[in-house]
Amino acid sequence: MSVHTVSHGYVNSFVVVGDGVTLIDTGVKGGDQKILEALADLGKGPRDVHRIILTHLHTDHAGAAARLKEVTGAPVYMHPVDAELVRQGIASRPGFTGVFPLNGLMSVAQRLMPGRYRPCEVDHEVVEGDVIEDGFQVVFTPGHSAGHISLLREGWLFAGDAAANIRRPGPPLIFEDRALSRQSFQRLAALDFESAGFGHGRTIDKAAAARFKVR
Ligand SMILES: [Zn+2]
Numbered sequence: 001m002s003v004h005t006v007s008h009g010y011v012n013s014f015v016v017v018g019d020g021v022t023l024i025d026t027g028v029k030g031g032d033q034k035i036l037e038a039l040a041d042l043g044k045g046p047r048d049v050h051r052i053i054l055t056h057l058h059t060d061h062a063g064a065a066a067r068l069k070e071v072t073g074a075p076v077y078m079h080p081v082d083a084e085l086v087r088q089g090i091a092s093r094p095g096f097t098g099v100f101p102l103n104g105l106m107s108v109a110q111r112l113m114p115g116r117y118r119p120c121e122v123d124h125e126v127v128e129g130d131v132i133e134d135g136f137q138v139v140f141t142p143g144h145s146a147g148h149i150s151l152l153r154e155g156w157l158f159a160g161d162a163a164a165n166i167r168r169p170g171p172p173l174i175f176e177d178r179a180l181s182r183q184s185f186q187r188l189a190a191l192d193f194e195s196a197g198f199g200h201g202r203t204i205d206k207a208a209a210a211r212f213k214v215r
Pocket residue numbers: 056058061144161
């Protein structure tokens with residue numbers, strides 16, 4: 001398996017090449033271009049993509065999902081709780097808030113979170129313990145959003161926004177439910193993995209789990 005981080009500036013998505021090609025998150029509206037370029041660099045075309053997994057509903061992760069589904073023809077996987085909103089093109093829930101006094105961050109967050117994007121059909125709803133084809137284990141990590149999932153595969157954790165690697169891996173600074181987001185982070189910190197990819201912050205290639213435990 002090889003993992004390729006695709007940076008959209010402030011948010012990452014991932015191209016995972018295993019038995020098939022999997023996209024994890026899509027970036028913002030327009031993020032499809034960056035992903036198609038990353039695929040081309042790997043000698044792959046859009047039709048080589050086997051599946052798209054969305055960690056959660058926010059526009060910086062699901063904003064280009066409809067477009068990428070269209071060009072790849074690949075099925076979309078997501079937790080049912082967030083899928084319900086993605087199907088309607090609703091990008092965040094009311095009550096999405098941040099740690100005081102990060103007001104600056106919140107205004108950035110709100111700018112990045114337009115209320116709507118192009119609705120995207122979700123083909124497969126997945127929950128805690130499911131294993132998506134090609135071996136992605138679903139870990140339910142609510143709090144940042146109510147239907148957030150992280151993924152484990154072959155020593156890799158794909159945390160989405162359940163953890164952010166700002167100075168070091170930590171719980172998200174913005175969330176729907178802070179207590180729940182911290183519980184979910186602790187759950188990730190108790191797992192065994194070697195490498196970790198984040199929605200926000202640098203990918204960690206080696207000894208990543210230990211970095212989650214140093215608080
Ligand atoms: Zn998010």
